[in-house]
Amino acid sequence: xxxxxxxxxxxxxxxxSKAFGGLKVANDVSFSLRxxxxxxxxxxxxxxxxxxxxxxxGKLVPDGGEVLFKGERIDGQSPxxxxxxxIGRSFQxxxxxxERTVLENVLVTVLSRERKTARMFRRATAHGDAVQxxxxxxxxxxxxxxxxxxxxxxxxxxxxxxxIAVALALNPELVMLDEPMAGMSPEERATTVDLxxxxxxxxxxxxxxxxxxxxxxxxxxxxxxxxNQGVLLAEGTPAEISRNREVITAYLGEEIVx
Amino acid sequence: MRxxxxxxxxxxSDWAQWGAALVLFAAVPLLGKKHFVNMxxxxxxxxxxxxxxxxxxxxxGMLSFGQAAYYGVGAYTxxxxxxxxxxxxxxxxxxxxxxxxxxxxxxxxxxxxxxxxYFTMLTLAFAEMVWGIVFKWYAFTGGDNGIQGxxxxxxxxxxxxxxxxxxxxxxxxxxLIRRIVDSPFGAVLQSIRENPERVGFLGVKVRRYxxxxxxxxxxxxxxxxxxxxxxxxxxxxxMLHWTKSGEVILMSILGGVSSFFGxxxxxxxxxxxxxxxxxxxxxxxxxxxxxxxAIVIFFPRGVIGTIHTWVSHWRKHGEHAxxxxxx
Numbered sequence: 001x002x003x004x005x006x007x008x009x010x011x012x013x014x015x016x017s018k019a020f021g022g023l024k025v026a027n028d029v030s031f032s033l034r035x036x037x038x039x040x041x042x043x044x045x046x047x048x049x050x051x052x053x054x055x056x057x058g059k060l061v062p063d064g065g066e067v068l069f070k071g072e073r074i075d076g077q078s079p080x081x082x083x084x085x086x087i088g089r090s091f092q093x094x095x096x097x098x099e100r101t102v103l104e105n106v107l108v109t110v111l112s113r114e115r116k117t118a119r120m121f122r123r124a125t126a127h128g129d130a131v132q133x134x135x136x137x138x139x140x141x142x143x144x145x146x147x148x149x150x151x152x153x154x155x156x157x158x159x160x161x162x163x164i165a166v167a168l169a170l171n172p173e174l175v176m177l178d179e180p181m182a183g184m185s186p187e188e189r190a191t192t193v194d195l196x197x198x199x200x201x202x203x204x205x206x207x208x209x210x211x212x213x214x215x216x217x218x219x220x221x222x223x224x225x226x227x228n229q230g231v232l233l234a235e236g237t238p239a240e241i242s243r244n245r246e247v248i249t250a251y252l253g254e255e256i257v258x
Numbered sequence: 259m260r261x262x263x264x265x266x267x268x269x270x271s272d273w274a275q276w277g278a279a280l281v282l283f284a285a286v287p288l289l290g291k292k293h294f295v296n297m298x299x300x301x302x303x304x305x306x307x308x309x310x311x312x313x314x315x316x317x318x319g320m321l322s323f324g325q326a327a328y329y330g331v332g333a334y335t336x337x338x339x340x341x342x343x344x345x346x347x348x349x350x351x352x353x354x355x356x357x358x359x360x361x362x363x364x365x366x367x368x369x370x371x372x373x374x375x376y377f378t379m380l381t382l383a384f385a386e387m388v389w390g391i392v393f394k395w396y397a398f399t400g401g402d403n404g405i406q407g408x409x410x411x412x413x414x415x416x417x418x419x420x421x422x423x424x425x426x427x428x429x430x431x432x433x434l435i436r437r438i439v440d441s442p443f444g445a446v447l448q449s450i451r452e453n454p455e456r457v458g459f460l461g462v463k464v465r466r467y468x469x470x471x472x473x474x475x476x477x478x479x480x481x482x483x484x485x486x487x488x489x490x491x492x493x494x495x496x497m498l499h500w501t502k503s504g505e506v507i508l509m510s511i512l513g514g515v516s517s518f519f520g521x522x523x524x525x526x527x528x529x530x531x532x533x534x535x536x537x538x539x540x541x542x543x544x545x546x547x548x549x550x551x552a553i554v555i556f557f558p559r560g561v562i563g564t565i566h567t568w569v570s571h572w573r574k575h576g577e578h579a580x581x582x583x584x585x
Contacts, residue, residue, distance in 0.1 A: 057459065083461035097452035099516075108449050111442040112460045117467075120438050124445040170460065 008071055009054070010035045010174050010206045011087075016065035016075075018055055018230075025051040026062070027230040033174065038200050038207045040217045043227035044251050049210045050092055052227065053178055056087050058082040069174070088172035090163040092210070093180045098152030102143055105151050105162055106134040109169035137169045140199050142191070157188040161195070168199065175200075177209040181216060189213065193220060214252070218242065226251060271569075275519055283425050286455020287418055295421050301526045302421075302428045303486045308509040308521035309435055310478025315507070316515030317439055318471040319451030320370075321378045323503050324385030327365070328358045328476040330498030331390060332483025337405040337493045338565055347411050351427075352485050358480025359473045361388070366472040370465050373454070382500060383419075389498040404494035408487055417489075424485050431478055438474065447471055508546075512553055523562050537561060 009032035018026040025048045033039065054060040058065050058079040067075040074082050097105050108131045111117050125131060138144040141161045144152060151162055160174050164180055180196065181189045193216055200207045211217050217224060218238045225235040228250045234241060241247055286298035311325045332354035339350040369380040392399045399405070414420045438444050446467050449457050458464050487493045496502070505528070506521075513524025531549060535542040557564040 078463070079458040079459050080463050083459050089459060091456075095453060095456045097449045097456070099452055100448060104445060104448075108442075108457075109460045110443045111445065112462050117442045117446045117462060120441045120443045122442075123437075124441045124442045125440075127442065166456070166460070 008034050009033055010070060012068040013056065014053055014066040016062050016067065018051060018060060018063050024230045026055060027254045029232045029233060031209060031225060031232060033206055036204055036206055037222055038220060039223035039225065040221040041208065041210045041225050041227055042217055042251065047227040048230040049227050050178055053089060053176055053210065057087060057176065058197035083170060086173040087176065088170040089176040090108050090167045090180060092180055092182060094159045094163050096151045096159060096162050096166060100151055101147065102149055102151050102154065102162060103134055103147040104140065106137050106169045107131060111165050113170050133187050134169060137165050141195055157184045160184060161192060174206045179210050179212065181211060181213060189216065279519060279522065282427065287421060292417060296419050297529055298415050299421050299424055299489050301529045303489065304426050304509065304525040304529060305522035306428045306431055307479050307482035308506045308525050309432060310475045310482065311506040312510045312515055312521045315510060317444065317451060318447040318468065320468060322381040322470065323500065323507065324381030325357060325475065325479050325506055326498045326500065326502035327385035327388040328361060328368060329483040329502060331357050331361050331388065332480025333487040333493045333497050334399060335480065336484040336487040337348050337408050340408045348486060350394045354480040354484030355477045358476040362473040362476030363488040367471045370468045384481060385498070385503060386500060389495060392498055393495040402495055404492060406492040407481035408491045410488060410491065414488065419487055424489065431481065508550065511560060512550065514563030517561060517562040517566060520560045520562045523529050527561065
């Protein structure tokens with residue numbers, strides 16, 4: 001509050017590295033996320049984008065370097081601890097609870113956030129406030145109408161959005177979406193982009209996403225980071241990135257720069 | 259709107275199942291044969307054992323092949339406390355739950371370090387160790403002689419009284435299990451079954467919940483074992499044998515692990531088969547194998563689960579016919 005000029009970064013990654021055998025999947029990666037930014041990570045397949053997400057969210061323990069969330073070190077902590085601190089993520093390969101209803105998928109997250117999951121007696125669905133909140137999260141991703149359906153029976157695009165809803169139900173400060181639009185039709189992509197942008201604005205989230213669709217990336221990102229072979233190749237505004245020679249040769253190709 | 263209607267239907271079918279189960283078991287003694295009371299008792303006890311097991315398997319997705327250890331420890335808690343005159347039945351029976359829970363607190367952390375088939379193998383290995391101890395420790399457990407002539411309090415001395423006592427305890431346990439499954443805690447367990455990794459990313463310490471499920475399952479298994487000891491008046495190390503662990507798995511799958519009363523139904527089917535076919539041939543296991551095969555083929559979701567699917571299918575078609583008939 002007192003320091004209005006440079007608010008501290010929400011997330012700070014310092015010289016992060018990780019190797020699988022001899023392969024360096026994260027090589028001295030450093031960057032920080034400004035509070036409230038909407039930014040993308042791009043890069044060719046195998047560049048280490050998902051690995052970076054896994055290192056930040058606790059699925060992997062880094063070999064070296066630090067991850068700071070709101071100034072506090074979180075590297076090496078468990079996914080559960082990191083999630084509780086306020087980082088929510090979605091998954092490239094949709095990760096939901098298929099034989100549970102859409103509502104139950106989100107409700108369990110709300111109950112977890114409210115530290116109510118040790119309750120063994122009262123019905124989960126009798127927690128009216130939590131149910132209400134779960135329904136609200138579902139409606140932000142236009143899934144409220146399907147609350148009673150089995151998650152596994154939804155079409156792919158809806159499952160993808162449910163994955164995001166599960167992450168959002170944590171009410172996180174930082175949301176990390178791993179290819180949120182993969183496999184969606186162009187129409188679904190367009191609606192999902194709108195929904196993501198709206199929820200980012202309404203909840204004042206810091207949002208980081210991985211995406212291969214360059215129209216989406218360049219259309220909504222305030223900032224873009226380019227990863228290649230585990231190295232942060234470049235970062236900048238969409239305009240800067242689209243002019244960057246290194247990025248063009250490594251990933252974008254010529255056709256994107258008119 | 260639609261959600262409300264399906265909820266109402268679910269609730270109705272729920273009440274119907276509870277009602278039917280209560281009425282059926284309450285009516286068994288009216289058939290007037292001691293043999294049926296004995297069978298009913300065995301179904302109730304094995305049903306509780308299987309329903310407790312299913313809290314672990316069908317609800318949380320952890321296949322334990324070592325539940326007989328908890329069942330046996332419950333039985334030996336009653337057997338030892340009563341035969342050595344340490345405590346009365348009214349103390350010994352609740353003590354089974356403490357013993358079962360404590361054993362799960364010891365073995366659980368060692369088993370949940372691994373998942374999938376490796377978890378299953380660990381549960382089997384530790385249960386075999388418990389069986390070995392009970393089998394070999396003659397001075398304390400009586401070894402392969404077991405314990406005979408377990409004294410019962412006067413209030414429970416007739417089979418009929420013991421039957422209704424068992425029924426009350428077992429249905430109270432069913433009700434508790436149901437509350438647990440429907441609670442926020444149960445929601446976490448079912449989410450772990452579906453996708454344990456994701457549950458961690460929701461801020462939940464998955465292993466803590468897996469251990470809790472093992473403890474609860476152990477508590478109900480031990481209670482079932484204690485009830486069995488009281489009804490048979492004698493116990494034997496066979497109760498801890500791996501075949502007993504296999505039996506509850508069989509019962510649960512037979513009845514349907516994804517329906518609440520499935521394991522009870524499975525227990526009833528197995529006890530019936532043992533009884534009916536056991537009269538005519540000593541090779542009843544072959545019949546169980548054959549029936550199991552038929553069930554897997556014709557009732558892929560277990561008896562109750564598949565009936566559920568049929569009913570909802572039939573309902574859906576009924577509704578379609580309704581709307582089609584309207585102008």
